[in-house]
Amino acid sequence: MRQAIPPTEMLAVTIRYLASGMTFTDLHYAYRLGTSTIREIVRDVCRKIWEILLDECIPPPSDKMWNECEAGFANNANFPNCF
Template sequence: MRQAIEPTLKLAITLHHLAEGSSHKSIANHYRLGRSTVSNIIYATCDALYEALQPTYLAVPKGKEEWKKIAEGFVFY
């Protein structure tokens, strides 16, 4: 049976991809893992990060007043 990949390694692989834009194949070679394994790790970790961070950092404004307040922060020419 294969050993499970540690969560810290999964995060490192994902951050490597996001920071450098490296291909899944080159990251797989770097960490000595299969390309499909690396792809699955990156997609799963990004999904988990989105689910955890979305409510706080990507919340959709509620109501017209919030939208207007946000729009006022932009300069239109």
């Protein structure tokens, strides 16, 4: 059985893919991993990032948030009752 891919390398592959726009084949040569392995790594790491940062970056809307949004439309665009 072969060695597991370290999390730091998985994160590096994903960041390189997202930042550079390299194809999975290009990353295959750069990191010496299979293209299907890279595809799974990128998918899994992106999913995990989404799960962890979802509530922090996109909080669930509250009544206060909706009221502020409505007031902003009413004041700035003269467009009342818009959510």
